Amino acid sequence: MTGYVWLIPVFPLIGFLINGLFGKRLSRKTIGVIASGAILFSFLLACVIFFQMNSSVELSEKGIRNVLFPWIHIGDFSVNFGYLFDRLSGSMTLMVAGVSFLIHVYSIGYMAEEEGYWRYFAYLNLFVFMMLTLVLADNLLLMFVGWEGVGLCSYLLIGFYYTTEVASDAGKKAFIVNRVGDFGFMLGMFFLFTLFGSLEFQHIREAVISAGLKPEHGMGLITLATVLLFLGATGKSAQIPLYVWLPDAMAGPTPVSALIHAATMVTSGVYMIVKLNYVFQLAPITMLTIAWIGGLTALFAATIGTVQNDIKKVLAYSTVSQLGYMFLALGVGAFIAGFFHILTHAFFKALLFLGSGSVIHAMHHAFHHAGIHDKDPQDIRNMGGLKKYMPKTYWTFLVATLAIAGFPPFAGFFSKDEILWKTFASSHRVLWAIGAFAAILTSFYMFRLVYLTFFGEFRGSKREEEALHESPSVMTFPLIALAVLSVIGGWIGFPHIFKLPNVLEQYLEPVIENTGGIHFLHNSALEWGLMDVSILCAIAGWLFARTLYAGKSDVPGKLAKTFSYFYSILLNKYYVDEIYFALIIRPVKKIGDFCWLFIDTIIIDGTVNLVAYLARCFGRIYSLYQNGAVKVYALTMLGGILVLFWIFF
Amino acid sequence: MFESSFLSLVTFFPLLAVFILLFFSSRAEKGIKVFGIIFSIIHFLISLKLLFDFDYSVYKLQFVEKSKWIASHFLNSQYFIGIDGISLFIILLTTFLMPIIFLSTYSGITKKVKSFYINMFLLEVGILGSLVALDLFLFYVFWEIMLIPMYFIIGVWGGERRIYAAIKFFIYTMAGSLLMLLGIMYMYRVAGTFDVFKLYGYHFSLKEQIYLFSVFAIAFAIKVPVFPFHTWLPDAHTEAPTAGSVILAGVLLKLGTYGFLRFAMPLFPDAMVKFAPYVIILAIVGIIYGALVAMVQKDIKKLVAYSSVSHLGYVMLGLFALTIYGMQGGMLQMINHGISTGALFLLVGIVYERKHTRLISEYGGIAKVMPLYATFFMIVTLSSIGLPLTNGFVGEFSILLGTFKSSWQHAWIYTAFAATGVILGAVYMLWMYQRVFFNTEPSEENKNLEDLKIREIAYLVPLVIMIFWIGIYPSFFFRRMEKSVDYYLRIFKSKQTVMLIDAGKGGIR
Amino acid sequence: MQLAFYILSFIAVFAAVMVVLSDRPIVSGLFLLLCFTAISGLYITLSAPFIAAMQLVVYSGAIIVLFLFVLMLLNQHRESPSKRNRFVTFVSVLGGVLIGVFIYLTMLKSKILLSYTKMSAVGGMKNNVETIAGVMFKKYFIPFELISILLLAAMVAAVFLSKKRV
């Protein structure tokens, strides 16, 4: 079966083609089945190949490589359509295929009564195809194909409700900000090609190792290349400068947010850096910038998350914050910890989104039933006390919250603690502090969310309340599956002090080349201490949220008034969007107008028309001179002779 | 049938159509239209033979025909025609676009149909002639003849300001080509022959080369159009009928870049190398300027016109980067631009036939009423902004790679600025797409817009197929162009290294 | 001889200037007659009797009479006062005089003119007409014939132009 690696991404492509071309004529049920079936097939195939690969040592070392056909061959630049299924991309494929299968099943229920059903599933399948191409690509250019393809699908899916200006604006914003990131990615590729003569991962890896390059070689080019690649990653994985599109991307349907803006697409930036770890390690400056930007994003997003009132906005900022953590891990050199957090984050964040999805779904029914159209089903202030009506959703949501907050048995704890420990161990004390404080904020806003939505009384009319009911089983089954994964997900990466096998570490060890000479302290006592500190942070955040929101007290209202200034800044997301608009969008439009109205019409056209006008003027002057009087004609002849006299003598 | 003069058959085949059309009565419009479509399809099939018999293993001129034309005393030019990797695909693009154009103007043109078709066929002869001509005088004759039918097409069947646009188009190009005529005369006087390949061998002095190159460059820059000479393009496009602007954008603009690659650059390599940095800067300015101005346009056709200024800036950048990637990318981008911008104009034409307005504000939320049209428009938009797996990406990527790897000083700054064009491209295209197709529910009069008809789908599908074919499997084209581009690159490379060394700049990175 | 030349040339120049200055065409016509007779006198001083005779016959007799006849026909008495601005007339006078001065200067500078001091015998008084006739019909026979055609054509044209509309 090793020859069929390319079939993994092609299954969703076939799904896309069927749904895309014949979607209108198929019934909703068949569309859902085709779409989810395609993902299921590719997931199963991935599992089979995964086991086949691990069974043979030689294969698991080098990875399975299928080269389909030559793509761009110009001079010495040769790139072809090839898929590489090695340990790293294999595990990532399993996660992507698995999570997207669950989300497909979920969306059959969620999108049941939406029109444009077939279009949704077609785009979703196309998205999975693009994501798998990105993951399984054997060279950077094919990864770039997946990279932009994923951007396109997120544009289509965010703008799914295209009749509303908000959705289509958000879609366009997402695509353009991604394009800015891709600009960096492309330039990074050029630098890499100049350095290593090829864009294939294996080729670059051998070039780095065989040349025995070390960070102190001070290769300016490598730093430049890695910074540009990181710029691409920030675009895609929503880090500080280019994160603005993620919160607006919530305008799309919730399963889309779950799949794209939580589990798969946003982590592709991190995945790319993990894949090119041996190159990034050669550029210590870049590692530092990645670490710092990761840390700052984590803190920054967490602060905004604490005051948001839209359930999906809170989760969006929490995603940005968790991604900040992943980049922090990469920055300090803990690539495997970063990758581990990708996996765990995918499980519990997808679960959180799907949970919020079923809540919104229920609220939507309630408002619909009560005939209210102006209230926003996503606003947590209209919810409250849903525990009684949606027990399954509540419990799965709680599991995910505990996971993300970092309570021990759950997945989140292991991966986040691993990151914090590795940050501290690589002597980045300040970054560790930022991380810890962000962890407190994380658990605070998550528990605030839980209390506001599920605990207390229902803040809405009686007619809405009786219409609340649990989501159908097709939606709750994926919730439960993800809840299980959120729990056991963490157990594949026990910290070594637990004396339990760190499965992931050993498995991915050959993937990471230690070219950067990064070393970590080995002090188990310190590690235990820090683990306790991170648990304390989680508890502190929980207690703080409970005191504020559990009871019916109006403490949060008073708090908001006293710190009204800070509160309003946080609520308006530090006015980042407005700043971007003022600094970039409006000036560009102005320059556009200036160029068109001034340079084009006045200067260039102006001169051309002026020349034409001058010619006509001379003509007119001459025709006035030729006024028909014979005297004037004779005089001109005379003048001519005088001129000849002047010339001759 | 007659093997030796196959290329002349392909070039002058449309004249046969013109001759037959004369016998049609001008009232039998339907008959003329159907004849036009059938004839152009036959012509395309015939021209495919050029592709199949094209031997790209080694660089040599193919289908060459050389016979006496004017053997007078002070002017002896030969009827010397032939094709190589460079002109092959532009010729095929022309014959490929013609049937599509005739299909699209089935309902587009109502008055004076017969003379419209005659003009279109004459235009095609002019274009094919200039592409195959390898004798400077013959090239110049075809280059000018091409203007007349295009002038009539814009002038007679155009929009409101058609006469101003037609005159502006004619005078702009005529000014440039008259300068070129002076250059040709000077070269004939010095070298004694019009044969391009003999002239490649002839070494002009540097001072001569500078004058001659600037003269040729201005003539072709107006045609391309390069930044300062581009103001005729938006007028010509908005005023031309759909068919006119498709053929104008699809092929006529390519003649400028083809002229650069075939005549201006190889004939005067030393001057070209000296001017290349300035041309590159102009190309980049063109890219960014074109994109910025396209952003603020209110009329879709003007927007697309400015976008082609930006796209052709890429092609010029690719050519003048003097690297194998850049040149191949530039050549491919010429074809891509022909397909994607041609498709865009066809799409604008379709919606123009229904609503008779091109202002973006008149549209909104059409995706709901015309979903199929929206999908086609989306595919073409993606190809135009260069999304991977579409043709635009392959072209743009190789050009940017070529610029990056070029041995000009601080080449990577050029690449960075040119790459911003990729972002700006996405901005104006998607912003336009959003305002036209999304944003609101379709307004009252937009409600009853009916979706694509079979005929319209029939001529859009081949374009979409080409978009994905070049996007996914470009090496079919690269292999056929490789040898020719190598041939020309060898001429430039030697000159460039010499220039860089004595200019004290570092050698190749 | 000397004296005759200066008197006759003075009369000729005076008459010519008066032709230009007088605003009554008839008077200027008569002055022209005087000028031409003076010129024919000059021919006598240049010992070219036949030319002098022809001058009197052709010019004074035929052409001036024709002019006066046409003047009478169109009853042109006094020219209307000049509506033209002074500037143009001033410029034209200045221009004309300037040309005259230039010609005069070049003639002074020319050495060839100075070299001609003595009148040659050939073509002089003795059998003047025979020599002219001999050369004219031998060397310049072609122009002579052309002149006849010219006169014929002029006659046809003149007659045609003066017919009525019919």
Next chain:
Amino acid sequence: MVGMLDYAILSAVLFTVGVVGILIRRNIITIFMCIELMLNSVNLLFVAFSRYMGHVDGQIFVFFIFAIAAAEAAVGLALVVAYFKLKETIEVDEIKLLKG
């Protein structure tokens, strides 16, 4: 002795008077007279040259010029008469229909 120079200067003077006359006068017939005057000055020059050079050709040319002057006068006056029949005036400044 009266040299060639004197005759040349005389004919130059007459020539310039003729030219000036054409430019100043407004009546067409006066202009014709001035043209005749110019031709006469040329005749004088020709005769002077032929006599001082010993060639008789000059005098023959004079005959041709006589005939041409006559023909010119004839056609000219015919034109003037035709114009007079149409426009009642023969002032040069009035002839302004064709202009621009």
Next chain:
Amino acid sequence: MNVSINYFMLAPFLILTAGIIVLSLMGVLKENGKQTSGVVASIFLLGDLYYFVKLMPKVSYRSLDYLNGAIHYNLFNLYLSILVIVCAIASFVLAEGFLREEDFRHSEFYAIILSSIMGMLAMLNTVNLINIFVGLELTSIPLYSAVAYFRYKERSVEGGLKYFVLGSIASGFFIFGIALIYGATQSVVFREILTATKDDSLFKLGLLFILSGIAFKASAVPFHMWTPDAYEGAPTPVTAFMSIAPKAVAIVILVKVLYAMFPDMFGLWHKAMFVIAIATVLVGNLGALVQNSVKRMLAYSSIAHAGYLLMAIVAFSVEGISAILFYLAGYLLINIGAFGSLSLLKKGDIDFVDYDNLRGIGYKYPFFGLLLSIFMFSLAGIPATIGFVGKFYVFKSLIVKGEYILALIGILGSLVSVYYYLRVVVMMYMKENPEENEFKFNLLSLVLLTVCAVGVIYFGLFPQSINKIAVMAARVLI
């Protein structure tokens, strides 16, 4: 002592004399002579044409001479004589339809034109100055009356009168120049003038006046003021004739005077011709830009084309002369076509020659529209037409001689000319036709125009046949 008259050499002149006499009498004797006078005139011209064509091979390598230069046939002179006669026959054909439409046909018209042609032949086929002067007068005086042919139309008579006054002034200058040259070299034959040492200021004065005399006929700028008015006033066939034949003869005489008589004063007249050529091209083109009558525009365009020819003279080389000869041949075809088309646009005695009259003609009379467009494109110098090839030869001769400024101004001029030539096409095809006027086209003229159009296209693509003769003729002169 009788003079042996060589009737063979005089044949063309005798034929024409007979023609003039016959035609003058026809007008008087037979009332219905009017219809056939055109045919009779053409017969005489064809006789002359036959004579010259028969003479062509005999003269290709040597020249026949009679009465030491009075009549001098060589290839150069014959080429132009044939050109003149062909132009005359063409204008007679145009006159057929034109005069019948005006119903003012008189055989005197043909007599006048024939005498003008005879003058031109005399001027061309001679090597002495006096013959040229007499020929010049014999050309111009009948033309003055031909312009004023419509004696009842004020425009026509005014045109004739203006042309007459200025023409006689110019011929006065011309003969004054000849007198001075005669005085300086004691002879009027080219060869003797050529051999004379020209250091005297008299030569400069003489050359100056001769130049101004001929420049008037060639409508070079300082002396061009008569051209627009005379061309507009004259009946269109006469304008056609006037815009080609006399201009060609004047240019060629200028070439002969400068190259055959005053080559050693090159430095002097080169500067003068340089200035005149540039001025002529600029004034010709700029003047034509603002006209709203096509006929007057074509008058200015003829000035501009004279400017291009003057540029070729400045080039002073065999290539320059062959360029002039080729350009004149092309110019014959185009101008006959252009003015011929205008002469067709006539109803009764009203000429419809304004731009506005042409609105929508392209669609009402498609064939006529096509013909006029071909001529306009050829005048503008669009390739595949003889106009382009002519301009190509002229500008190339300039570049070969290093006259880059002149070539550039020539190019600039032809660029400006593209605008007003295309305005005709714009009016015909791109503007709607407000006024409805029906024209019935004279078949014979249409045939002539088609022949011209085919000639323009054919020689535009395959110019070598004419060019070969032109080069041989040019070699004869230098």
